[in-house]
Amino acid sequence: MRAVYFRELRPYSEDEIRAELAVGINETRAVIDALMDCGIVRYRTVDERDEEELLEADGASAAQRYQFRFVGIVIARSHAIVCYPKYLRSATRPEGEMKQVLDVIRKLGQEGKLLDPQEGGTHCDQLALMTRLLWLYDEYGIYSNFEETRVLNGPGVIDWQRTIDMETPVISDGVPIYLDLWTRKTRRDEYDLIMRLHMAILSECSRFLEGSGLSSLLSIGTVELTDENPADIGEAEYLQWLIDRERASQYVTWKQDVLDLMRYYLAEHGADADRGQVMRLGTTSYYHAWEVACKTAFGDLLDYRLLELPLKLSDAWLEDKSKTLLQIIPRPLWKRAQGMDDAGDVDTLIPDTVTFTEVRGRRLFCIYDAKYYSPSRQGRIYGQPGVESITKQFLYQSAYQRFVEEHDFDGVVNTFLVPSEEDNPALVASVSFPGVMSAVTGASEKFSDHIDMWALPAHEVFDCYLRGRELDSAIYESLLG
Secondary structure, three states, X not given: OOOEEEEOOOOEOHHHHHHHHOOOHHHHHHHHHHHHHOOOEEEOOOOHHHHHHXXXXXXXOOOOOEEEOOEEEEEEOOEEEEEEOOOOOOOOOOHHHHHHHHHHHHHHHHOOOOOOOOOOOOOEOHHHHHHHHHXXXXXXXXXXXXXXXXXXXXXXXXXXXXXXXXXXXXXXXXXEEOOOOEXXXXXXXXXXXXXXXXXXXXXXXXXXXXHHOOOOOOOOOOOOOOOOOHHHHOOHHHHHHHHHHHHHOOOOHHHHHHHHXXXXXXXXXXXXXXXXXXXXXXXXXXXXXXHHHHHHHXXXXXXXXXXXXXXXXXXXXXXXXXXXXXXXXXXXXXXXXXXXXXXXXXXXXXOOEEEEEEEOOEEEEEEEEEOOOOOOOOOOOOOOOOHHHHHHHHHHHHHOHHHHHHOOOOEEEEEEEEEEOOOOOEEEEEEOOOOOOHHHHOOOOOOOOOEEEEEEEHHHHHHHXXXXXXXOHHHHHHOOO
16 A cells, blocks of 8 residues: 655645546545545635635646645545645655654644544544554553462562461571561463453554555554454454453553553454545644644743742732733623623633743743744735734733733734744744724833734744743744844
8 A cells, every 4th residue: 555645725636636546536536535524625615815826826726626624644445645734835745744743643642632523424543543552552562461479488579478377487586487488479471361462453553554554654663463363362242341341450541541442443343444434543623733832832821820920920910829821811791781790701812822031131921823824925915814813913912911011021022823844934924903903002112013923943843842842042032033
């Protein structure tokens, strides 16, 4: 099986997809139908203005009506399809970049942050199950149980309680001396069916990924632990019963995860799942990965309580010291005309990332909005944030105006952050809203009357997320002027 590559949201025609898959018309349409059924491929829907922009950006024609709205790996009708992020434009097979993308998807899944609502239709996450099982094996090894036995005068740790209970000591000078000692001996149960099943499933998963040409991309080495298949050990129903029995007495977290994954794997018929099903590992919401990564890269402080912030809290804010930086944003207040009770708590403004920094002696209050967009870099501007995003970004600094003024910040930085495949950050454009948002920006020079849009090296930002670190200071400070 040969892996083929498609770029997220780029318009493709049926002929282009068929050429990549190297199959006939009927098989191409069957693959497209399967992918559309689970929301991975959709028809391109654009208005006249968008159509003009797409023609300018991608040379799209009316025949190019399919878009892959997914980032990750899909196996459909035995075809391995790699969907890479839309900001990667210079390569048609960005294998190195995709390894990082899959690491990001893996970490988001482990942290429960992988947003991917099911789109309906028939799909299974068998591919995700396989990779998760192999990743757990790489981290913890084989699932095994150990038998503990007691041996008279054997090697191992002395079991003093059993020795005292079972043996009669010799008394010498009032001190009991035991001539025979019971010891504890622990050995792995090599005949444990759960361990055999684990090895069989891992070997089967490894062979499947090797045959799909995806092992290298997933950074998974060959795992050949046994020649057995799960069917050689027992019927699926019996094996699931064994797993349930083992699960009831297992309290080690990673072993619980392995048991749950093996049960799901058997329920979906393992690597022999229906050929018509779509297996996938990825997300239709990769924009969320960019938002999460930017929070880590810039050291987001929104969830910090005021007393935990890296500043001396002014007396006026001591009463709110237990609130977070997000919770001090004012909320809309609803009142009925008749003077009845208000509507209680309602939604309010929620910025993506807020942080503080100091550059060349100036203390700055920074408001960043991560936008998973691919704006034009030359000529007429298109693909940029819309008016709603612009007005909200100005309102964010208005919401924090009192906090900024009473803590003597020297200025406010207001910035859109978009991903780029380049190695260095680049200022793409700036936007202002003259005559409309001037009251929000205020008369003070501290508050920004424009919003910059910076294209950041995505590989660097995602590396920050994977390693749990903040951006290099040189990259960070280039955004601050």
